[in-house]
Amino acid sequence: MNSFHSARRDFLQLLGGTAGAAWLTANWPALVSAAEHAHQAAKSDHPALEVFTTDQACEVEALSACIIPSDATAGAREAGVVYFIDRALKTFFSEALPVYQKGLDAVQKTTAELFPGVARFSAATEEQKLKIFTQIAVESERQNEVPRRLAPGASPDFFQTLRVHTIFGFLVDPEGGGNRDYAGWKAIGREPSHSFSPPFGFYDKDYPGWQRVSGETEKK
């Protein structure tokens, strides 16, 4: 086990454990062309939407911006996360489409309940968005108190799904169709290069070279 394997495992769990595997089975042919599709779409800063309507995209963008907000550095919005999600739902994350459809309806309902005068989430003030999104996240946490293994096949909830997709869209290698102009990598301090020379950071810059512990012989 390591981070690669645990990331993969967590992702499959997010897809609903056994349901995730079933989804993979059902959608394999779609996966084959997915990367190619993403690569083509990634060439444009604002590619055409293929799954979301413009209105839906507005909502998803506003929601993903709650997860990774824009401040002194780029957030989900600037990294083009919504375009990554749109392409993903067309291809390798297509199983999650109903989660978005239901989730967006629920967000609309929560928005109307908390702020009756506000037409939709994306039209709310930043303060209102924070309140609405907090309610969505808290509700998700409450539902996830039931371990997934006790409810195999349970649908992954909207918050969890959106969160993982936003993280992918923000930080995936741009070849994967997100992280526009390396905005996500820059925000977390990863240089946008694929080749580096030492020293790499603070601690190795004055390293004198490996030395045997003094007084030790070669063999124990």
Added chain:
Amino acid sequence: MSRPMVTYKPSDEVDFVIIGSGAAGGVLAKELSTNGFRVVVLEQGEYLREKDFTHDETKVFIQSQLTNKVNVHPVTFRKTAEETARKQQAVLYGSCVGGSSVHFTANFWRFHEIDFKEHSKVGDIPGANFADWPITYTDLEPYYTKVEWEIGVSGLAGASPFDPPRSKPYPMPPLPVKGNGVVFERACRKLGYHAFPSPMAILSQPRPGRAACMNCGFCLGFGCEVGAKSSTLSSVIPMAEKTGRCEIRPNCYVHRVETDKNGRAVGAVYFDAQRNTHLQKAKAVILSANGAETPRLLLLSASSQFPAGLANSSGYVGKNLMPNSSALAYGVFDEQLNDYKGPAVSRIMHDFYELDPKLGLFGGGGLDARFDFTPVSFVLNGLPPGTPKWGAGFKQAIAHNFTRTFQIFCHGTSLPVESNSFSLDPDVKDAWGLPALRMTFRDHPNDLKMMEWMQARALEILDAAGAKTKWGPPIQEQQFAVHLLGTCRMGNDPKTSVINADHRTHDVKNLFLCDGSSLVTSGRGQPTMTIQALAYRASDRITALAKSGEISA
């Protein structure tokens, strides 16, 4: 990249058909073709080249570009034989030419002398099916050296006071130290431990057709675009093809070893990419399909002559699965480590390789300082407990921690337990209608206790290193295996082992097995080096048998 220099027809009776082109199969292909034999390698996955590799995590994590695809090859899991197994991705292995050696981390430890004779030293352990190897470290040492020089391993000989003897230094110096290596080494020194440059199957100096490591950081899970990682794809498979006697045939799903009325193997039956069935004829068959698929293939090859599965008179096919135990500890530091640059690991320590029996623990382990995250996997798995899940606090945490975090990975013994196994699922079928791989596994209690102990030491090291925040995820029973070891173990007694010391099955004279399934003990993790040393040794043994007429006779 070279293209296959030779192709054979399935009806051509070649000298050897090898199932699997991974760590072991690639080495056997090179050695046997170099020794003058005609070889066909049947690989389940695609023949990807360096140019096909990418840093796109959606391809690697989600689409399984390089690994087994559970949509068509489902896996089921259960803890005990009393349970009905459920579909779960319980096993991960490489599925492309080069196998798991394409995507692995490339940590390349030798096993130590103790790993081959530990049973004699400590005796029986309750609940474990423990045995000595029929070979010793001394038998394998020349082959460890051959691996290092032929595939390309970087390291510093004699740097660890716990290292076993070696006949030659490494062929090239260690890779550059990382920030985590420096911090780990200083903390170990403070505590009286002995951190040393990690041996890695990654080139620190270029070789013909292969670049030295460029420190891109996309190592674990990814194929190397410049051939610096010493996968069999980049190292020995081109040599095999250059002999003009070896064909690597991808997209071939072998599902049966065919035998004749005399109980001899006559070849391997496979589905091609169009699902047509072929029999590749061969004078001898070698299974290097990994510790999950090799036993599965033997069980799928049952016949009236071999009702319990081929080469399974002992009943040991698929049993004694040892995935290695593991634990993690994380630390966050004040200054930027930038450990996303470079291969995952640059310093390890083996002070706990053989634990003091007074601790009440059996076996031991090694610790390494590492950062094997991609940006995505870091944010999903690398943040301290209690970190906000979204919003300004979340963003601040990922921005601060990504460059300042590293892990100490504790690798350790898995004891062999007979009920821990791979078998055929009676209910679930793969996309070809064949029984799915079923894993039954529950850690031996010792292994879990030992990992608790190791994790506590790792946290002490992080403390000594000055970590501002540190934590260790709870030790849990494993339900996911990557190291697939011990499932067709080697031994002198046909009643308690599947192959002999020559890797020949006890039951079928011209059937050989060589991969993780051959191991008798699990070492302390990092088995690939040993699997490859075994493959070089097996090649010598098989060549000698073939040349003396003992295989075809």
